[in-house]
Amino acid sequence: MSLWRVPRVPPAGWLGCVHQQLFLTPATPSSLPGGAAAAARALSRVQYRRPGQPKDNRPPWKKIKFDFAKGVEGVKKHMTLLMKELRDPLVGPEGKPVLEHMLEQNRVVWEFRGPEALEQWSVSSDREIGGQSEAYLKLGRNNNTCLLYGTLCGAPPRDGETRYSGYCTLRSKQMLCAFDRKKHHDWTSFNTLHLRVRGDGRPWMINLVGETYFSHQKDDMYSYFLYTRGGPYWQDVKIPFSKFFLGHRGRIQDDQHHLWLDKINTVGFTLGDKADGPFQLEIDFIGVCRDSAHTEEFAYETYKRNPNV
Structure with a gap:
Protein backbone atom coordinates (compact mmCIF):
# COMPACT_ATOMS: atom_id res chain seq x y z
CA MET A 1 0.00 0.00 0.00
CA SER A 2 1.39 3.35 -1.02
CA LEU A 3 1.61 6.09 1.57
CA TRP A 4 0.03 9.50 1.16
CA ARG A 5 2.64 11.87 -0.16
CA VAL A 6 2.88 15.12 1.80
CA PRO A 7 4.82 17.92 0.14
CA ARG A 8 7.64 19.46 2.13
CA VAL A 9 6.75 22.94 3.28
CA PRO A 10 8.24 25.34 5.82
CA PRO A 11 6.87 25.00 9.39
CA ALA A 12 5.15 28.39 9.14
CA GLY A 13 3.13 27.31 6.12
CA TRP A 14 2.10 23.87 7.36
CA LEU A 15 -1.35 24.91 8.67
CA GLY A 16 -2.25 26.73 5.46
CA CYS A 17 -1.19 23.74 3.39
CA VAL A 18 -3.32 21.35 5.44
CA HIS A 19 -6.32 23.67 5.19
CA GLN A 20 -5.94 23.93 1.44
CA GLN A 21 -5.43 20.19 0.97
CA LEU A 22 -8.33 19.01 3.15
CA PHE A 23 -11.00 21.67 2.59
CA LEU A 24 -10.39 23.38 -0.72
CA THR A 25 -9.06 20.64 -2.99
CA LYS A 55 -23.37 22.16 -7.13
CA ASP A 56 -23.12 25.39 -5.17
CA ASN A 57 -19.46 26.38 -5.03
CA ARG A 58 -19.99 29.76 -3.38
CA PRO A 59 -18.18 30.41 -0.09
CA PRO A 60 -20.41 30.43 3.03
CA TRP A 61 -20.22 34.19 3.57
CA LYS A 62 -21.70 34.85 0.12
CA LYS A 63 -24.79 32.75 0.87
CA ILE A 64 -25.93 35.14 3.63
CA LYS A 65 -28.34 37.89 2.58
CA PHE A 66 -28.23 41.08 4.63
CA ASP A 67 -31.30 43.36 4.52
CA PHE A 68 -31.88 45.91 7.28
CA ALA A 69 -35.52 46.64 6.33
CA LYS A 70 -36.34 42.94 6.29
CA GLY A 71 -34.69 42.54 9.68
CA VAL A 72 -36.85 45.30 11.21
CA GLU A 73 -39.99 43.64 9.81
CA GLY A 74 -38.85 40.32 11.26
CA VAL A 75 -38.41 41.84 14.72
CA LYS A 76 -41.92 43.34 14.60
CA LYS A 77 -43.37 40.02 13.46
CA HIS A 78 -41.71 37.99 16.20
CA MET A 79 -42.64 40.49 18.93
CA THR A 80 -46.29 40.32 17.81
CA LEU A 81 -46.20 36.53 17.92
CA LEU A 82 -44.55 36.64 21.35
CA MET A 83 -47.27 38.92 22.75
CA LYS A 84 -49.97 36.60 21.36
CA GLU A 85 -48.16 33.59 22.80
CA LEU A 86 -48.13 35.19 26.27
CA ARG A 87 -51.71 36.44 26.07
CA ASP A 88 -53.47 33.26 24.84
CA PRO A 89 -52.89 31.14 27.99
CA LEU A 90 -54.63 33.84 30.05
CA VAL A 91 -57.83 33.22 28.05
CA GLY A 92 -57.67 29.43 27.99
CA PRO A 93 -56.15 26.48 26.11
CA GLU A 94 -55.08 27.58 22.62
CA GLY A 95 -56.56 31.01 23.25
CA LYS A 96 -60.13 29.72 23.75
CA PRO A 97 -62.28 29.69 26.91
CA VAL A 98 -62.10 26.46 28.88
CA LEU A 99 -65.78 25.59 28.37
CA GLU A 100 -65.56 26.12 24.61
CA HIS A 101 -62.41 24.01 24.46
CA MET A 102 -64.03 21.14 26.38
CA LEU A 103 -67.25 21.09 24.31
CA GLU A 104 -65.55 21.46 20.93
CA GLN A 105 -66.55 18.60 18.62
CA ASN A 106 -65.36 19.93 15.24
CA ARG A 107 -62.48 22.13 14.22
CA VAL A 108 -61.53 23.46 10.78
CA VAL A 109 -57.74 23.58 10.66
CA TRP A 110 -57.24 24.69 7.05
CA GLU A 111 -59.74 26.32 4.72
CA PHE A 112 -58.79 27.97 1.46
CA ARG A 113 -60.55 31.32 1.20
CA GLY A 114 -57.83 33.53 -0.23
CA PRO A 115 -54.27 33.73 -1.57
CA GLU A 116 -52.82 33.89 1.97
CA ALA A 117 -54.10 30.36 2.61
CA LEU A 118 -51.82 28.94 -0.08
CA GLU A 119 -48.75 30.35 1.66
CA GLN A 120 -49.17 27.71 4.37
CA TRP A 121 -48.53 24.88 1.88
CA SER A 122 -45.65 23.74 -0.30
CA VAL A 123 -45.70 21.65 -3.48
CA SER A 124 -42.94 19.32 -4.64
CA SER A 125 -42.46 16.62 -7.27
CA ASP A 126 -39.77 14.37 -8.70
CA ARG A 127 -38.61 17.30 -10.82
CA GLU A 128 -36.41 18.16 -7.84
CA ILE A 129 -34.37 15.01 -8.50
CA GLY A 130 -34.41 15.31 -12.27
CA GLY A 131 -37.82 13.76 -13.01
CA GLN A 132 -40.45 14.99 -15.43
CA SER A 133 -43.55 15.27 -13.22
CA GLU A 134 -45.12 18.67 -12.70
CA ALA A 135 -47.33 19.91 -9.86
CA TYR A 136 -48.92 23.31 -9.32
CA LEU A 137 -51.13 24.86 -6.67
CA LYS A 138 -53.69 27.60 -7.15
CA LEU A 139 -57.05 28.80 -5.87
CA GLY A 140 -60.14 27.20 -7.35
CA ARG A 141 -63.23 28.84 -8.73
CA ASN A 142 -64.44 31.90 -6.77
CA ASN A 143 -61.27 31.65 -4.63
CA ASN A 144 -63.00 29.30 -2.21
CA THR A 145 -61.03 26.10 -2.76
CA CYS A 146 -57.49 24.85 -3.30
CA LEU A 147 -56.68 23.14 -6.61
CA LEU A 148 -53.64 20.89 -6.94
CA TYR A 149 -53.03 19.89 -10.55
CA GLY A 150 -50.26 18.79 -12.84
CA THR A 151 -48.89 15.85 -14.81
CA LEU A 152 -47.41 12.64 -13.45
CA CYS A 153 -44.53 10.94 -15.27
CA GLY A 154 -42.83 7.82 -13.97
CA ALA A 155 -39.74 7.97 -16.21
CA PRO A 156 -36.66 8.06 -13.93
CA PRO A 157 -33.95 10.64 -14.59
CA ARG A 158 -30.92 9.49 -16.57
CA ASP A 159 -28.35 10.08 -13.88
CA GLY A 160 -27.31 6.48 -13.27
CA GLU A 161 -28.39 6.61 -9.60
CA THR A 162 -32.15 7.13 -9.34
CA ARG A 163 -34.19 4.00 -10.05
CA TYR A 164 -37.74 5.12 -9.28
CA SER A 165 -39.61 8.31 -10.02
CA GLY A 166 -43.13 9.61 -10.55
CA TYR A 167 -44.58 11.37 -7.50
CA CYS A 168 -46.16 14.69 -6.51
CA THR A 169 -46.67 15.98 -2.99
CA LEU A 170 -48.66 18.72 -1.28
CA ARG A 171 -47.58 19.37 2.30
CA SER A 172 -48.44 21.91 4.96
CA LYS A 173 -45.61 24.00 6.30
CA GLN A 174 -44.35 23.65 9.84
CA MET A 175 -46.10 26.11 12.13
CA LEU A 176 -43.76 28.49 13.91
CA CYS A 177 -44.25 30.72 16.92
CA ALA A 178 -42.06 33.58 18.13
CA PHE A 179 -38.39 33.46 17.10
CA ASP A 180 -39.00 30.54 14.72
CA ARG A 181 -39.72 27.99 17.43
CA LYS A 182 -41.79 24.97 16.47
CA LYS A 183 -45.52 25.06 17.12
CA HIS A 184 -47.60 21.88 17.01
CA HIS A 185 -51.23 20.94 16.42
CA ASP A 186 -52.87 19.45 19.51
CA TRP A 187 -55.63 17.08 18.41
CA THR A 188 -55.96 14.99 21.55
CA SER A 189 -59.64 15.98 21.87
CA PHE A 190 -60.46 14.49 18.46
CA ASN A 191 -60.26 11.05 16.89
CA THR A 192 -61.08 11.58 13.20
CA LEU A 193 -59.64 13.52 10.28
CA HIS A 194 -62.36 15.25 8.24
CA LEU A 195 -61.82 16.30 4.60
CA ARG A 196 -63.99 17.71 1.85
CA VAL A 197 -62.34 16.96 -1.48
CA ARG A 198 -63.09 16.49 -5.16
CA GLY A 199 -60.68 14.39 -7.17
CA ASP A 200 -60.36 12.64 -10.50
CA GLY A 201 -60.58 9.04 -9.29
CA ARG A 202 -56.91 8.58 -8.43
CA PRO A 203 -55.82 7.09 -5.08
CA TRP A 204 -53.83 9.41 -2.82
CA MET A 205 -51.91 8.94 0.39
CA ILE A 206 -52.62 11.17 3.38
CA ASN A 207 -49.51 11.63 5.53
CA LEU A 208 -49.35 12.85 9.12
CA VAL A 209 -45.99 13.75 10.62
CA GLY A 210 -45.64 14.15 14.38
CA GLU A 211 -42.85 15.47 16.55
CA THR A 212 -40.16 12.89 17.28
CA TYR A 213 -37.73 12.70 20.17
CA PHE A 214 -34.88 10.68 18.62
CA SER A 215 -32.82 11.34 15.51
CA HIS A 216 -33.55 7.93 13.95
CA GLN A 217 -37.29 8.72 14.02
CA LYS A 218 -37.10 11.94 12.00
CA ASP A 219 -38.38 10.20 8.83
CA ASP A 220 -41.30 8.44 10.55
CA MET A 221 -44.68 9.13 8.95
CA TYR A 222 -48.23 7.91 9.48
CA SER A 223 -50.20 7.29 6.30
CA TYR A 224 -53.57 6.13 5.05
CA PHE A 225 -55.32 5.92 1.71
CA LEU A 226 -57.65 8.49 0.18
CA TYR A 227 -59.73 7.10 -2.67
CA THR A 228 -61.27 9.91 -4.68
CA ARG A 229 -64.52 9.25 -6.47
CA GLY A 230 -64.05 11.40 -9.54
CA GLY A 231 -66.72 13.42 -11.27
CA PRO A 232 -68.27 16.79 -10.44
CA TYR A 233 -69.48 15.94 -6.95
CA TRP A 234 -67.78 16.68 -3.64
CA GLN A 235 -67.15 13.93 -1.13
CA ASP A 236 -66.82 14.20 2.63
CA VAL A 237 -64.11 11.87 3.88
CA LYS A 238 -63.72 10.93 7.54
CA ILE A 239 -60.67 8.85 8.45
CA PRO A 240 -60.15 7.80 12.08
CA PHE A 241 -56.66 8.40 13.39
CA SER A 242 -56.55 4.77 14.50
CA LYS A 243 -56.39 3.71 10.83
CA PHE A 244 -53.09 5.48 10.13
CA PHE A 245 -50.13 3.09 9.97
CA LEU A 246 -46.48 3.83 10.66
CA GLY A 247 -43.94 3.98 7.86
CA HIS A 248 -40.28 4.98 7.64
CA ARG A 249 -38.93 6.33 4.34
CA GLY A 250 -41.76 4.67 2.43
CA ARG A 251 -41.48 1.28 4.16
CA ILE A 252 -44.25 0.01 6.43
CA GLN A 253 -42.84 -0.94 9.82
CA ASP A 254 -43.46 -4.20 11.64
CA ASP A 255 -43.42 -2.48 15.03
CA GLN A 256 -46.65 -0.49 14.79
CA HIS A 257 -47.98 1.87 17.44
CA HIS A 258 -50.69 4.49 17.46
CA LEU A 259 -50.18 8.11 16.51
CA TRP A 260 -49.55 10.66 19.26
CA LEU A 261 -51.98 13.48 18.62
CA ASP A 262 -50.56 16.04 21.01
CA LYS A 263 -47.77 17.19 18.66
CA ILE A 264 -48.73 17.01 14.97
CA ASN A 265 -46.39 18.95 12.70
CA THR A 266 -47.60 18.61 9.12
CA VAL A 267 -50.30 17.07 6.93
CA GLY A 268 -49.55 16.02 3.36
CA PHE A 269 -51.00 14.43 0.23
CA THR A 270 -48.88 12.21 -2.03
CA LEU A 271 -49.70 10.84 -5.48
CA GLY A 272 -47.61 8.00 -6.86
CA ASP A 273 -49.96 5.46 -8.46
CA LYS A 274 -47.65 4.80 -11.47
CA ALA A 275 -50.32 6.02 -13.90
CA ASP A 276 -48.78 8.65 -16.15
CA GLY A 277 -51.00 11.53 -17.15
CA PRO A 278 -52.74 14.63 -15.80
CA PHE A 279 -54.23 14.75 -12.32
CA GLN A 280 -56.09 17.19 -10.11
CA LEU A 281 -57.28 17.32 -6.52
CA GLU A 282 -59.51 20.07 -5.20
CA ILE A 283 -59.75 20.64 -1.44
CA ASP A 284 -62.43 22.67 0.30
CA PHE A 285 -61.28 22.32 3.92
CA ILE A 286 -59.28 20.07 6.22
CA GLY A 287 -60.41 19.63 9.79
CA VAL A 288 -60.70 17.26 12.70
CA CYS A 289 -63.77 16.02 14.57
CA ARG A 290 -64.75 13.72 17.39
CA ASP A 291 -66.87 10.71 16.52
CA SER A 292 -68.34 9.29 19.71
CA ALA A 293 -69.36 6.08 17.92
CA HIS A 294 -65.75 5.27 17.08
CA THR A 295 -64.08 3.57 20.04
CA GLU A 296 -61.17 1.80 18.31
CA GLU A 297 -57.77 2.73 19.71
CA PHE A 298 -55.56 1.19 17.04
CA ALA A 299 -56.54 -0.88 14.00
CA TYR A 300 -53.35 -2.92 13.62
CA GLU A 301 -51.64 -5.65 15.58
CA THR A 302 -48.90 -4.50 17.92
CA TYR A 303 -46.02 -6.61 19.16
CA LYS A 304 -44.67 -6.70 22.69
CA ARG A 305 -41.36 -8.29 23.52
CA ASN A 306 -41.55 -11.15 26.02
CA PRO A 307 -38.94 -10.53 28.74
CA ASN A 308 -38.82 -14.26 29.60
CA VAL A 309 -37.53 -15.26 26.16
Whole structure:
Protein backbone atom coordinates (compact mmCIF):
# COMPACT_ATOMS: atom_id res chain seq x y z
CA MET A 1 0.00 0.00 0.00
CA SER A 2 1.39 3.35 -1.02
CA LEU A 3 1.61 6.09 1.57
CA TRP A 4 0.03 9.50 1.16
CA ARG A 5 2.64 11.87 -0.16
CA VAL A 6 2.88 15.12 1.80
CA PRO A 7 4.82 17.92 0.14
CA ARG A 8 7.64 19.46 2.13
CA VAL A 9 6.75 22.94 3.28
CA PRO A 10 8.24 25.34 5.82
CA PRO A 11 6.87 25.00 9.39
CA ALA A 12 5.15 28.39 9.14
CA GLY A 13 3.13 27.31 6.12
CA TRP A 14 2.10 23.87 7.36
CA LEU A 15 -1.35 24.91 8.67
CA GLY A 16 -2.25 26.73 5.46
CA CYS A 17 -1.19 23.74 3.39
CA VAL A 18 -3.32 21.35 5.44
CA HIS A 19 -6.32 23.67 5.19
CA GLN A 20 -5.94 23.93 1.44
CA GLN A 21 -5.43 20.19 0.97
CA LEU A 22 -8.33 19.01 3.15
CA PHE A 23 -11.00 21.67 2.59
CA LEU A 24 -10.39 23.38 -0.72
CA THR A 25 -9.06 20.64 -2.99
CA PRO A 26 -11.63 17.98 -4.00
CA ALA A 27 -10.73 14.47 -2.85
CA THR A 28 -9.77 11.97 -5.53
CA PRO A 29 -8.96 8.26 -5.21
CA SER A 30 -5.34 8.86 -6.16
CA SER A 31 -4.84 11.52 -3.50
CA LEU A 32 -6.17 9.51 -0.53
CA PRO A 33 -4.58 6.59 1.31
CA GLY A 34 -6.26 3.30 0.57
CA GLY A 35 -7.43 4.17 -2.93
CA ALA A 36 -11.10 4.06 -3.89
CA ALA A 37 -12.35 2.80 -0.50
CA ALA A 38 -10.86 5.77 1.32
CA ALA A 39 -12.22 8.11 -1.35
CA ALA A 40 -15.73 6.75 -0.85
CA ARG A 41 -15.50 7.27 2.91
CA ALA A 42 -14.26 10.81 2.44
CA LEU A 43 -16.99 11.70 -0.03
CA SER A 44 -19.65 10.21 2.24
CA ARG A 45 -18.85 12.88 4.83
CA VAL A 46 -19.67 15.64 2.34
CA GLN A 47 -23.22 16.98 2.31
CA TYR A 48 -25.36 14.84 0.03
CA ARG A 49 -26.51 16.45 -3.23
CA ARG A 50 -29.50 15.00 -5.06
CA PRO A 51 -28.88 13.99 -8.67
CA GLY A 52 -29.82 16.72 -11.09
CA GLN A 53 -29.10 19.62 -8.76
CA PRO A 54 -26.20 21.92 -9.62
CA LYS A 55 -23.37 22.16 -7.13
CA ASP A 56 -23.12 25.39 -5.17
CA ASN A 57 -19.46 26.38 -5.03
CA ARG A 58 -19.99 29.76 -3.38
CA PRO A 59 -18.18 30.41 -0.09
CA PRO A 60 -20.41 30.43 3.03
CA TRP A 61 -20.22 34.19 3.57
CA LYS A 62 -21.70 34.85 0.12
CA LYS A 63 -24.79 32.75 0.87
CA ILE A 64 -25.93 35.14 3.63
CA LYS A 65 -28.34 37.89 2.58
CA PHE A 66 -28.23 41.08 4.63
CA ASP A 67 -31.30 43.36 4.52
CA PHE A 68 -31.88 45.91 7.28
CA ALA A 69 -35.52 46.64 6.33
CA LYS A 70 -36.34 42.94 6.29
CA GLY A 71 -34.69 42.54 9.68
CA VAL A 72 -36.85 45.30 11.21
CA GLU A 73 -39.99 43.64 9.81
CA GLY A 74 -38.85 40.32 11.26
CA VAL A 75 -38.41 41.84 14.72
CA LYS A 76 -41.92 43.34 14.60
CA LYS A 77 -43.37 40.02 13.46
CA HIS A 78 -41.71 37.99 16.20
CA MET A 79 -42.64 40.49 18.93
CA THR A 80 -46.29 40.32 17.81
CA LEU A 81 -46.20 36.53 17.92
CA LEU A 82 -44.55 36.64 21.35
CA MET A 83 -47.27 38.92 22.75
CA LYS A 84 -49.97 36.60 21.36
CA GLU A 85 -48.16 33.59 22.80
CA LEU A 86 -48.13 35.19 26.27
CA ARG A 87 -51.71 36.44 26.07
CA ASP A 88 -53.47 33.26 24.84
CA PRO A 89 -52.89 31.14 27.99
CA LEU A 90 -54.63 33.84 30.05
CA VAL A 91 -57.83 33.22 28.05
CA GLY A 92 -57.67 29.43 27.99
CA PRO A 93 -56.15 26.48 26.11
CA GLU A 94 -55.08 27.58 22.62
CA GLY A 95 -56.56 31.01 23.25
CA LYS A 96 -60.13 29.72 23.75
CA PRO A 97 -62.28 29.69 26.91
CA VAL A 98 -62.10 26.46 28.88
CA LEU A 99 -65.78 25.59 28.37
CA GLU A 100 -65.56 26.12 24.61
CA HIS A 101 -62.41 24.01 24.46
CA MET A 102 -64.03 21.14 26.38
CA LEU A 103 -67.25 21.09 24.31
CA GLU A 104 -65.55 21.46 20.93
CA GLN A 105 -66.55 18.60 18.62
CA ASN A 106 -65.36 19.93 15.24
CA ARG A 107 -62.48 22.13 14.22
CA VAL A 108 -61.53 23.46 10.78
CA VAL A 109 -57.74 23.58 10.66
CA TRP A 110 -57.24 24.69 7.05
CA GLU A 111 -59.74 26.32 4.72
CA PHE A 112 -58.79 27.97 1.46
CA ARG A 113 -60.55 31.32 1.20
CA GLY A 114 -57.83 33.53 -0.23
CA PRO A 115 -54.27 33.73 -1.57
CA GLU A 116 -52.82 33.89 1.97
CA ALA A 117 -54.10 30.36 2.61
CA LEU A 118 -51.82 28.94 -0.08
CA GLU A 119 -48.75 30.35 1.66
CA GLN A 120 -49.17 27.71 4.37
CA TRP A 121 -48.53 24.88 1.88
CA SER A 122 -45.65 23.74 -0.30
CA VAL A 123 -45.70 21.65 -3.48
CA SER A 124 -42.94 19.32 -4.64
CA SER A 125 -42.46 16.62 -7.27
CA ASP A 126 -39.77 14.37 -8.70
CA ARG A 127 -38.61 17.30 -10.82
CA GLU A 128 -36.41 18.16 -7.84
CA ILE A 129 -34.37 15.01 -8.50
CA GLY A 130 -34.41 15.31 -12.27
CA GLY A 131 -37.82 13.76 -13.01
CA GLN A 132 -40.45 14.99 -15.43
CA SER A 133 -43.55 15.27 -13.22
CA GLU A 134 -45.12 18.67 -12.70
CA ALA A 135 -47.33 19.91 -9.86
CA TYR A 136 -48.92 23.31 -9.32
CA LEU A 137 -51.13 24.86 -6.67
CA LYS A 138 -53.69 27.60 -7.15
CA LEU A 139 -57.05 28.80 -5.87
CA GLY A 140 -60.14 27.20 -7.35
CA ARG A 141 -63.23 28.84 -8.73
CA ASN A 142 -64.44 31.90 -6.77
CA ASN A 143 -61.27 31.65 -4.63
CA ASN A 144 -63.00 29.30 -2.21
CA THR A 145 -61.03 26.10 -2.76
CA CYS A 146 -57.49 24.85 -3.30
CA LEU A 147 -56.68 23.14 -6.61
CA LEU A 148 -53.64 20.89 -6.94
CA TYR A 149 -53.03 19.89 -10.55
CA GLY A 150 -50.26 18.79 -12.84
CA THR A 151 -48.89 15.85 -14.81
CA LEU A 152 -47.41 12.64 -13.45
CA CYS A 153 -44.53 10.94 -15.27
CA GLY A 154 -42.83 7.82 -13.97
CA ALA A 155 -39.74 7.97 -16.21
CA PRO A 156 -36.66 8.06 -13.93
CA PRO A 157 -33.95 10.64 -14.59
CA ARG A 158 -30.92 9.49 -16.57
CA ASP A 159 -28.35 10.08 -13.88
CA GLY A 160 -27.31 6.48 -13.27
CA GLU A 161 -28.39 6.61 -9.60
CA THR A 162 -32.15 7.13 -9.34
CA ARG A 163 -34.19 4.00 -10.05
CA TYR A 164 -37.74 5.12 -9.28
CA SER A 165 -39.61 8.31 -10.02
CA GLY A 166 -43.13 9.61 -10.55
CA TYR A 167 -44.58 11.37 -7.50
CA CYS A 168 -46.16 14.69 -6.51
CA THR A 169 -46.67 15.98 -2.99
CA LEU A 170 -48.66 18.72 -1.28
CA ARG A 171 -47.58 19.37 2.30
CA SER A 172 -48.44 21.91 4.96
CA LYS A 173 -45.61 24.00 6.30
CA GLN A 174 -44.35 23.65 9.84
CA MET A 175 -46.10 26.11 12.13
CA LEU A 176 -43.76 28.49 13.91
CA CYS A 177 -44.25 30.72 16.92
CA ALA A 178 -42.06 33.58 18.13
CA PHE A 179 -38.39 33.46 17.10
CA ASP A 180 -39.00 30.54 14.72
CA ARG A 181 -39.72 27.99 17.43
CA LYS A 182 -41.79 24.97 16.47
CA LYS A 183 -45.52 25.06 17.12
CA HIS A 184 -47.60 21.88 17.01
CA HIS A 185 -51.23 20.94 16.42
CA ASP A 186 -52.87 19.45 19.51
CA TRP A 187 -55.63 17.08 18.41
CA THR A 188 -55.96 14.99 21.55
CA SER A 189 -59.64 15.98 21.87
CA PHE A 190 -60.46 14.49 18.46
CA ASN A 191 -60.26 11.05 16.89
CA THR A 192 -61.08 11.58 13.20
CA LEU A 193 -59.64 13.52 10.28
CA HIS A 194 -62.36 15.25 8.24
CA LEU A 195 -61.82 16.30 4.60
CA ARG A 196 -63.99 17.71 1.85
CA VAL A 197 -62.34 16.96 -1.48
CA ARG A 198 -63.09 16.49 -5.16
CA GLY A 199 -60.68 14.39 -7.17
CA ASP A 200 -60.36 12.64 -10.50
CA GLY A 201 -60.58 9.04 -9.29
CA ARG A 202 -56.91 8.58 -8.43
CA PRO A 203 -55.82 7.09 -5.08
CA TRP A 204 -53.83 9.41 -2.82
CA MET A 205 -51.91 8.94 0.39
CA ILE A 206 -52.62 11.17 3.38
CA ASN A 207 -49.51 11.63 5.53
CA LEU A 208 -49.35 12.85 9.12
CA VAL A 209 -45.99 13.75 10.62
CA GLY A 210 -45.64 14.15 14.38
CA GLU A 211 -42.85 15.47 16.55
CA THR A 212 -40.16 12.89 17.28
CA TYR A 213 -37.73 12.70 20.17
CA PHE A 214 -34.88 10.68 18.62
CA SER A 215 -32.82 11.34 15.51
CA HIS A 216 -33.55 7.93 13.95
CA GLN A 217 -37.29 8.72 14.02
CA LYS A 218 -37.10 11.94 12.00
CA ASP A 219 -38.38 10.20 8.83
CA ASP A 220 -41.30 8.44 10.55
CA MET A 221 -44.68 9.13 8.95
CA TYR A 222 -48.23 7.91 9.48
CA SER A 223 -50.20 7.29 6.30
CA TYR A 224 -53.57 6.13 5.05
CA PHE A 225 -55.32 5.92 1.71
CA LEU A 226 -57.65 8.49 0.18
CA TYR A 227 -59.73 7.10 -2.67
CA THR A 228 -61.27 9.91 -4.68
CA ARG A 229 -64.52 9.25 -6.47
CA GLY A 230 -64.05 11.40 -9.54
CA GLY A 231 -66.72 13.42 -11.27
CA PRO A 232 -68.27 16.79 -10.44
CA TYR A 233 -69.48 15.94 -6.95
CA TRP A 234 -67.78 16.68 -3.64
CA GLN A 235 -67.15 13.93 -1.13
CA ASP A 236 -66.82 14.20 2.63
CA VAL A 237 -64.11 11.87 3.88
CA LYS A 238 -63.72 10.93 7.54
CA ILE A 239 -60.67 8.85 8.45
CA PRO A 240 -60.15 7.80 12.08
CA PHE A 241 -56.66 8.40 13.39
CA SER A 242 -56.55 4.77 14.50
CA LYS A 243 -56.39 3.71 10.83
CA PHE A 244 -53.09 5.48 10.13
CA PHE A 245 -50.13 3.09 9.97
CA LEU A 246 -46.48 3.83 10.66
CA GLY A 247 -43.94 3.98 7.86
CA HIS A 248 -40.28 4.98 7.64
CA ARG A 249 -38.93 6.33 4.34
CA GLY A 250 -41.76 4.67 2.43
CA ARG A 251 -41.48 1.28 4.16
CA ILE A 252 -44.25 0.01 6.43
CA GLN A 253 -42.84 -0.94 9.82
CA ASP A 254 -43.46 -4.20 11.64
CA ASP A 255 -43.42 -2.48 15.03
CA GLN A 256 -46.65 -0.49 14.79
CA HIS A 257 -47.98 1.87 17.44
CA HIS A 258 -50.69 4.49 17.46
CA LEU A 259 -50.18 8.11 16.51
CA TRP A 260 -49.55 10.66 19.26
CA LEU A 261 -51.98 13.48 18.62
CA ASP A 262 -50.56 16.04 21.01
CA LYS A 263 -47.77 17.19 18.66
CA ILE A 264 -48.73 17.01 14.97
CA ASN A 265 -46.39 18.95 12.70
CA THR A 266 -47.60 18.61 9.12
CA VAL A 267 -50.30 17.07 6.93
CA GLY A 268 -49.55 16.02 3.36
CA PHE A 269 -51.00 14.43 0.23
CA THR A 270 -48.88 12.21 -2.03
CA LEU A 271 -49.70 10.84 -5.48
CA GLY A 272 -47.61 8.00 -6.86
CA ASP A 273 -49.96 5.46 -8.46
CA LYS A 274 -47.65 4.80 -11.47
CA ALA A 275 -50.32 6.02 -13.90
CA ASP A 276 -48.78 8.65 -16.15
CA GLY A 277 -51.00 11.53 -17.15
CA PRO A 278 -52.74 14.63 -15.80
CA PHE A 279 -54.23 14.75 -12.32
CA GLN A 280 -56.09 17.19 -10.11
CA LEU A 281 -57.28 17.32 -6.52
CA GLU A 282 -59.51 20.07 -5.20
CA ILE A 283 -59.75 20.64 -1.44
CA ASP A 284 -62.43 22.67 0.30
CA PHE A 285 -61.28 22.32 3.92
CA ILE A 286 -59.28 20.07 6.22
CA GLY A 287 -60.41 19.63 9.79
CA VAL A 288 -60.70 17.26 12.70
CA CYS A 289 -63.77 16.02 14.57
CA ARG A 290 -64.75 13.72 17.39
CA ASP A 291 -66.87 10.71 16.52
CA SER A 292 -68.34 9.29 19.71
CA ALA A 293 -69.36 6.08 17.92
CA HIS A 294 -65.75 5.27 17.08
CA THR A 295 -64.08 3.57 20.04
CA GLU A 296 -61.17 1.80 18.31
CA GLU A 297 -57.77 2.73 19.71
CA PHE A 298 -55.56 1.19 17.04
CA ALA A 299 -56.54 -0.88 14.00
CA TYR A 300 -53.35 -2.92 13.62
CA GLU A 301 -51.64 -5.65 15.58
CA THR A 302 -48.90 -4.50 17.92
CA TYR A 303 -46.02 -6.61 19.16
CA LYS A 304 -44.67 -6.70 22.69
CA ARG A 305 -41.36 -8.29 23.52
CA ASN A 306 -41.55 -11.15 26.02
CA PRO A 307 -38.94 -10.53 28.74
CA ASN A 308 -38.82 -14.26 29.60
CA VAL A 309 -37.53 -15.26 26.16
